[in-house]
Amino acid sequence: MDSTTATHGKEMVSEIPTYIRVFNDGTVERPRQAPFVPPSLQHPNTPLSSKDILISHNPSISARLYLPNSILPTKLPILLYFHGGGFFFESAFSQLYHSHFTAFLSHLHLLVVSVDYRLAPEHPLPAAYDDCWASLQWLASHFTPNNPTNSDQWLIDHGDSTRIFIGGDSAGGNIVHNIAMRAGSEALPGGVKILGAIYSHPYFYSSQPIGSEPRDIDNEKSFLGLVWKLVYPSAPGGIDSFVINPMAPGAPSLAGLGCSKMLICVAGKDKLRDRGVWYYEGVKQSGWEGKLELFEEEGEDHVYHIFNPESENGKKMIQRLASFIFE
Template identity: 65%
Template sequence: MASTKHIISEIPTYITLYSDGTVDRPRQAPLVPPNLDDPNIPVSSKDITISQNPNISARLYLPKNPTNKLPILVFFHGGGFFFESAFSKLYHEHFNVFVSQANSIVVSVEYRLAPEHPLPVCYNDCWNALQWVASNSAENPINPEPWLINHGDFNRVFIGGDSAGGNIVHNIAMRAGSESLPNDVKLLGAILQHPYFYSSYPVGLESVKLTSSERDLFTSVWSFVYPSAPGGIDNPMVNPLAAGAPSLEGIGCDRMIVCVAGKDGIRERGVWYYENVKKSGWKGKLELFEEKDEDHVYHIFHPESENGQKLIKRLASYLHE
């Protein structure tokens, strides 16, 4: 008899993994095409392949009629490492707003998702994407991208990400502190938007602020996407202060901004991370941006809102400081 399809594991309302290998992602936003030549949008976008083996791609955004060389933001989307996409309506609409104000190139990376590709796959994909961006500063790059070559300023390369993407930013910045990028390209800055970190112990006001269901969610996401993580929820990739974690002094960029939201369940982690970077001995310029009356990644969901615009304007100016 054929075995019936049954649930192997799930995070209710977010993702379900079945015995036949299929996955349901009920919160996934619809995917939309890029806008290369839409006269009604002040931003051009296109999709490119970074690598075929492994399969890594990206959506590129460029302001129309650029005149000067522009900062380059390599962006890692959120979604708990297991849903969302660089090609989703959510991120596409956000970057149409962001790039029109930020006057910069954005490379929004489509990394491979768990559980089909458990962590640390996404970290390697995102590092490979950053390496590819840097490789375009060479005389004759192997996989050339004209937008980067013609319009990108390789002295102003940033990485950024929201939620799980903010976690990726930290891990890529740590790697950039110990491994060099092609052609001696350096990371100028890092933007962590409501970054996802956690541990087996509470920090800040978490023991008062977080419900048990929130604590369970933050823990279960990590065990779902990285079931073999050494140390579990105290793996250094999710707990940067874990025993044996490399010192935050080794962050490999010159500037960092950590953004948090007052009503966000992981707000305390962002502040905790910021405070520990500040006292680590890291020599860069560090900033904390807080919007007290907003929730998790409000600026992604509502880029045209008053507070969404406030954060987007701050990050837009940050790329040009």
């Protein structure tokens, strides 16, 4: 059998080995996708409740909301979260992220809206960017006189409109950048503002290597380059599109980022480590006027806190996020 032909006569038209296989009949296999798990309303064994809601019917955008079971009388900060997975796998409903937020919110008292945006290649970028921006608009509209028809009572009763954060890991960290840039130029309903942005091991890239990245490979043919071609084949500028390369020639100035403070997290063993530092330096040199912080865990790899939220360093990162949110 030809190497590009799968069982049942389906032909594989593209592949990133062990991550994704795309077939000529439109089906997609994601071998690394974590299983989905249901939400847990008032679960007796956890300090929080969770539920799934529909943000939009067309396009279909959903989210999983998390709320502490022991509600304090004050309003809670809100974290609008964008999961990782290279824009082509993972989900707000997966066991990986559900377990992460169960651990995360055992240490933090806030309301989380984890967005389940559309995935490539069925829905190539900019679909995910558009979905996450629509989710932020939906969130902001809860704090206007005219709520959306699918408003959520948890947000109305417990959310603090003055303490809205956006956050994400890996591809989700890239989404954070693009949403913060858009928020710097487009008004949100009710004049709502993003207070803070959290970038966890963000996925940035370019045609030219930086820092300690290898000089002897073609970045467009590297793993990160192949992922980008899969998820955004029509990207203007390709791997140097300003949505993946914020320092590309002609890219909008980072001084326009629409938030008051930023935390950029990197890991010493992560191949994306230098990109996070590169972005941090770019923001610092741009003239952006907010509060900028960099946090590095030298002995860890990419998104270690997602895979091992209860580890010593996972808890350390959660504590760092807590100090950023509640300072």
